Amino acid sequence: xxxxxxxxxxxxxxxxxxxxxxxxxxxxxxxxxxxxxxxxxxxxxxxxxxxxxxxxxxxxxxxxxxxxxxxxxxxxxxxxxxxxxxxxxxxxxxxxxxxxxxxxxxxxxxxxxxxxxxxxxxxxxxxxxxxxxxxxxxxxxxxxxxxxxxxxxxxxxxxxxxxxxxxxxxxxxxxxxxxxxxxxxxxxxxxxxxxxxxxxxxxxxxxxxxx
Numbered sequence: 001x002x003x004x005x006x007x008x009x010x011x012x013x014x015x016x017x018x019x020x021x022x023x024x025x026x027x028x029x030x031x032x033x034x035x036x037x038x039x040x041x042x043x044x045x046x047x048x049x050x051x052x053x054x055x056x057x058x059x060x061x062x063x064x065x066x067x068x069x070x071x072x073x074x075x076x077x078x079x080x081x082x083x084x085x086x087x088x089x090x091x092x093x094x095x096x097x098x099x100x101x102x103x104x105x106x107x108x109x110x111x112x113x114x115x116x117x118x119x120x121x122x123x124x125x126x127x128x129x130x131x132x133x134x135x136x137x138x139x140x141x142x143x144x145x146x147x148x149x150x151x152x153x154x155x156x157x158x159x160x161x162x163x164x165x166x167x168x169x170x171x172x173x174x175x176x177x178x179x180x181x182x183x184x185x186x187x188x189x190x191x192x193x194x195x196x197x198x199x200x201x202x203x204x205x206x207x208x209x210x211x
Contacts, residue, residue: 031154032126034164035137038071039121061106073155073165074098080168081180082188082196089193097193100200101180107207119143121150132156136170148172 029037046052051059078098079086086094124138133155141148153168153175169176187196 029163030126031135031156031164032123032137034154035139035152036121036123039123039139043119043121057107071164071166073157073167074102076155076165076167077177080177082184082193083181085188085193085196093193093197096197097200100197100204103204104200104207107204117143 052063075094075098078094078101081101082089082097086097089097120142122140122142124140126137130136135154135156137152137154139150139152141150149170149172151170152166153170154164154166157163157165167177184196187199191198
């Protein structure tokens with residue numbers, strides 16, 4: 001990433017993207033209320049759990065699997081990051097790509113969790129007239145240093161009771177999906193979908209050895 005990795009990911013984790021928690025709420029929950037809820041829940045858990053703050057990867061992966069994934073349309077996120085090549089990929093390739101992308105993001109967030117200290121997140125008023133399939137909630141992370149812009153792109157799920165789902169994140173003007181799409185496109189142009197999967201797998205293996 002072109003931004004300071006620690007600065008960017010600390011903001012992301014502080015605002016709930018890295019480890020959202022809590023039950024799935026009703027579908028009529030307001031989108032800004034949804035973001036405020038998972039933000040407050042996340043900050044409380046991180047500040048009270050020493051192993052999360054220390055970057056315990058195993059515990060973070062368990063937390064993400066149990067608590068974050070119900071709030072994220074990860075298939076849509078991966079498909080958007082992959083671009084047109086996603087539609088040409090086989091179901092097995094799509095499955096492998098999602099798995100490796102998920103591991104990459106989780107392990108990256110693990111390194112940022114230990115940076116959470118006294119941050120607070122201010123959810124800004126919702127911009128009117130937005131569509132439920134592509135709605136942005138703007139927030140600001142405040143703590144030590146300058147405030148950090150952090151925006152969520154959400155969609156309302158048609159599944160009864162599932163509410164809102166996150167499928168992209170913007171930190172300091174850089175959208176996660178767009179950032180990874182640039183990287184993924186280079187890998188796909190060089191070696192196709194299998195080349196991208198192999199590259200992500202190799203990066204994840206390297207991260208495992210260094211952690």
